[in-house]
Amino acid sequence: xxxxxxxxxxxxxxxxxxxxxxxxxxxxxxxxxxxxxxxxxxxxxxxxxxxxxxxxxxxxxxxxxxxxxxxxxxxxxxxxxxxxxxxxxxxxxxxxxxxxxxxxxxxxxxxxxxxxxxxxxxxxxxxxxxxxxxxxxxxxxxxxxxxxxxxxxxxxxxxxxxxxxxxxxxxxxxxxxxxxxxxxxxxxxxxxxxxxxxxxxxxxxxxxxxxxxxxxxxxxxxxxxxxxxxxxxxxxxxxxxxxxxxxxxxxxxxxxxxxxxxxxxxxxxxxxxxxxxxxxxxxxxxxxxxxxxxxxxxxxxxxxxxxxxxxxxxxxxxxxxx
Ligand code: CS2
Numbered sequence: 010x011x012x013x014x015x016x017x018x019x020x021x022x023x024x025x026x027x028x029x030x031x032x033x034x035x036x037x038x039x040x041x042x043x044x045x046x047x048x049x050x051x052x053x054x055x056x057x058x059x060x061x062x063x064x065x066x067x068x069x070x071x072x073x074x075x076x077x078x079x080x081x082x083x084x085x086x087x088x089x090x091x092x093x094x095x096x097x098x099x100x101x102x103x104x105x106x107x108x109x110x111x112x113x114x115x116x117x118x119x120x121x122x123x124x125x126x127x128x129x130x131x132x133x134x135x136x137x138x139x140x141x142x143x144x145x146x147x148x149x150x151x152x153x154x155x156x157x158x159x160x161x162x163x164x165x166x167x168x169x170x171x172x173x174x175x176x177x178x179x180x181x182x183x184x185x186x187x188x189x190x191x192x193x194x195x196x197x198x199x200x201x202x203x204x205x206x207x208x209x210x211x212x213x214x215x216x217x218x219x220x221x222x223x224x225x226x227x228x229x230x231x232x233x234x235x236x237x238x239x240x241x242x243x244x245x246x247x248x249x250x251x252x253x254x255x256x257x258x259x260x261x262x263x264x265x266x267x268x269x270x271x272x273x274x275x276x277x278x279x280x281x282x283x284x285x286x287x288x289x290x291x292x293x294x295x296x297x298x299x300x301x302x303x304x305x306x307x308x309x310x311x312x313x314x315x316x317x318x319x320x321x322x323x324x325x326x327x328x329x330x331x
Contacts (some may be wrong), residue, residue: 033061033069033233035256037248039095040078040087042200047224048282049097049152050074052275053246059267064260070095076201082180085206089145099244100181106143107321108136113242115187115304115313116326121153122244126331130325146247149163149265150272155218155283156238160231162213164298170194177203183313184216187239190312191305200225207231208243216240218277223286228293235298246271282313 043049050072057070079087082104084096097287100113111117118124127133128151135166137148149168150165161174178184178195195301206212207230215227221233246268256264291297317325 012226035069035260037068037252038069038078039070039072040073040076040084040093041072042076042098043075043097043221043224047074047220048275048278049208049246049277050242052271053095055269055274056246056267059101059270060264062262063267068256068260068264076199080199080201082199085144085146088247088252091251093247095158096249097246098146099242100141100183101179102144103120103182104180105141107318108132108139108324110181110183110317110321111324111328112129112136112244113144113181113240114183114325115239116310118160118241120241124153125225127328128243132328139145140245140247141250145250146245147250148255149246149248149268150258151243151245152272153243153277153279154241155220155279157216157218157240157242158222159214159216159235159237159239159293160222160227160233161235162232164233164296165214165235165300166298167301167304172306174211175211177212179204183316186312186316190309193310203227206228219286220282223290223293228290228295230297232294233296233298234290234295235300236302236304237300265318271309274295 039053041050041053053070053072057072060068060070078084078093079096081096081098081101084099085098087093087104088096090205100109102109111127114206118127140146140148159176163170163197165171165174166188168191171188174193174196176188177198178188178194179199179200180318185195185197193214198206198212203212203215204227207227214231216237217225222228251263253261314322314325
């Protein structure tokens with residue numbers, strides 16, 4: 010019923026009730042999981058502004074924060090159903106095609122140099138092809154993210170401290186493998202449910218980059234920021250391929266150019282933000298905990314490798330060798 014309601018609201022609320030004169034030729038609705046303060050939201054708002062200006066009002070973008078329009082998986086499905094148009098996503102796409110696992114595989118990338126090599130290398134090209142062919146989404150570039158860290162209400166310094174800890178993870182298979190292998194109890198859950206579930210105690214921990222921990226207000230319900238740095242990752246801003254193909258060639262060109270500018274804009278904000286958000290988290294009372302990273306890596310590496318299909322293991326070995 011929820012989904013039907015979303016469709017009705019989207020169709021009639023934003024399309025049907027407005028007088029024709031208000032309607033741009035192309036209205037693109039974007040569902041984001043972050044709130045208005047996050048760099049991804051700001052980047053999409055900027056994208057909308059430059060698109061509207063450069064297309065002389067032919068394209069308009071609406072951006073909905075905090076999973077108000079749809080949770081990540083639903084957003085992908087609604088884009089595929091041509092109900093909404095854009096979102097951000099990454100390794101959640103593993104549910105559609107396996108190679109997406111490499112944009113967020115635990116303990117694979119070390120730094121942004123590795124990341125850029127992957128994105129611009131054969132693996133990045135393959136990912137973008139699969140994205141169109143298997144999930145009907147077109148990549149609009151990438152947003153680099155800071156490393157993911159574990160937050161909790163008891164300090165975690167070593168995998169032994171994790172015993173039985175209920176950790177929320179996104180709907181990403183490799184994350185379930187990771188936390189199981191480490192001795193915790195991973196529970197997949199949509200992002201917008203995490204705050205309340207932490208508050209109510211149905212989950213005890215979650216893991217995300219500094220920026221998102223801060224953005225979602227987790228400092229109110231989590232005391233420790235354990236510096237596990239277990240995953241480096243990026244997300245793709247994406248548009249439905251069907252929706253993209255509907256644009257005439259002149260607007261397609263303009264759209265892709267504006268997307269490049271959105272990526273640079275977001276990257277600037279991301280770099281400015283990384284240090285600032287750490288200070289903000291400390292000011293809100295979070296205690297940063299040094300962890301035995303090697304112990305984490307050693308305990309889960311084999312399980313992660315074994316969870317990959319033979320084809321993905323070949324890619325993994327190649328990436329490790331580079
Ligand atoms: C987010 C997601 O839900 C979350 O915790 O950080 O963006 C997550 O990274 C997904 O894997 C991206 O597909």
